[in-house]
Amino acid sequence: MRLLEVENLRTSFFTPAGEVKAVDGVSFSLDHGKVLGIVGESGSGKSVTAYSILQILTQPGRIVGGSVRFRGKELVGAPESEIRAIRGNKISIIFQDPMTSLTPVYTIENQLVEAISLHTDRNKRQSRDRALEMLQLVGINDPEKRLKQYAHELSGGMRQRVMIAMALACEPDILIADEPTTALDVTIQAQILELMDRLQKQLGMAIIMITHDLGVIANLCDEVIVMYAGRAAERGIAREIFYNPKHEYTKGLLRSIPNIENDEKEQLVPISGTPVDLLNLPGGCAFAPRCDHAMKICLREHPREISVAQYHLSSCWRNVEEGIRTGMLETDETGEPIRIREAIPAEGGRTL
């Protein structure tokens, strides 16, 4: 049994202007102790995917389909009380902006103890001891003093450490990090990432790292999902995504990263165009209007996700076309493409 299985998850926001399909059929799974990166530009549905797992979406957003299974237990449609027992306990989340993510009118101690005593049967004293222990674990100096302080008395980096302490206090199986370093300055970013890396090895929880920073993904993640317009454009193990990208969007993203080791004067290639309007999605591949290699079919029909290599899936017509050209494409009995032949899935038909 996988730790977390997300299958064809669809989440929409029902705005006065119409239905915004923020997440439109995302599937992935996560094993114990693995780090999964979700990368994509603003509005690609990364955060909404995370919020959908914990069902902390705000109005007018709601899950409209698909399934989220935690240790085999279906969460979509489960009673609120069961979800609450998982939130902050089995699956925790830290957010992008630590400046505003702590309640300003309660002390750090109050908020940490609240989380701890909610999910464990520690009494007040034991909860406080645990809070202290967690603050030490995340490397906060003078933790006794910090407990007594309010969020506005701490720096951004310290607040994010407090958030991490709060998220990990109940020893969750999964930590979702929703752009945990975006709002911090660069040196603090590195410290926080290092801390997360250390804690992950120390405590062994799985992490879902949501970011738009490919560098963060490359350092930390075992597996990567590249999202575009609410769907997974490409997903697979990190090595495959970085060294063997198959989707035009992923290739574009990688071309737009500066390379510090390259001495030559290298021009960065931005992806042209603007992100799609989710209210007005194109009929075919959502990336087609910005894609330099778009074909007729790209504009007409959404590409199927096919296996392009071992542990590597991509949704791009170019992969299908290439498969046909080289004669390596395998189809199912109805003629739908399923995989490029050399991409033999591992035993048990494992897909990521």
Add this chain to the structure above:
Amino acid sequence: MSAKFTGYLLRRFGMALLTIFLVIVITFATMHAIPASPFSSEKAKSDATIAALEAKYGFDKPLPVQFLNYIKGIARFDFGLSTAWVGSTVFGLIRNGFSYSAIIGLCAAVLALLLGLVLGSVSALNRGGIIDQVIQVITIALVSMPSFVLATLFLLFFGLRLKWFPTLGTQPGGLFLPILSLALYPMAYTTRLQRSSMLDVLGQDFIRTARAKGLHWYKVVFKHALKCALIPIVTYAGPMMANILVGSMVVENIFSVPGLGRLFVNSMLRTDYMIIMGITIFLAILIVLMNFLCDILYKVIDPRIQLS
């Protein structure tokens, strides 16, 4: 912290004294600048009578001396003698009137704040729903209706037509209608304020954190959201309390409540400037006190606020 706080209290107290002193100076000067005398009446008095009266009240002395005497009196809670109600002290009259106004005001303020907080929160939590819309319509109507219209309508329907409540404030149960007429406007205002404040807070990131912790929604709302949402309410509640406590001239007149507001109007009609000054100064003291309490309450609710 505590030394800082004591310093703050002392500074604040000094400021309050200064404010009240300025109010005394200004009212004293204004009152003595008006041409009408408390002793002028339709039936002309002889010059000797007026001179005797002025001597009795001390109005024959030069203004600076009168002012000094007045200040000395106030320090002993002696606001002088009423000229219109012969034989009564200003302090006694104010105390008497305030005993009515304070009850009405306190009940109205508590009613307004409690109902306003509950209705505003309910409205925010049901945003866009039927309950919210009903509350919105009612509060808009109440906010835009002046209290004298409401009071007259209440008097007419509940007092005269339905005879549910007595029409005179001094009768048993007679304070109910004045309390209601006085409470509805601040209640509606508090509701609207609380609704927008609550909606604002519910959209904040820390609410998401609280939910992600696994807290029950009532804990999220009543522990995390409510305390933050109260901050604008406190700003409004202080002056509102002071305003409502000193009595409403209109409502007290409509229901014939012998409160401070009515006393104020009557003393103006009879140019009893000792009472006018007395009430004005009393009001100033009350407002200064309420603002001070508000500031303390702020600090209690919001640790980010620096008292200085």
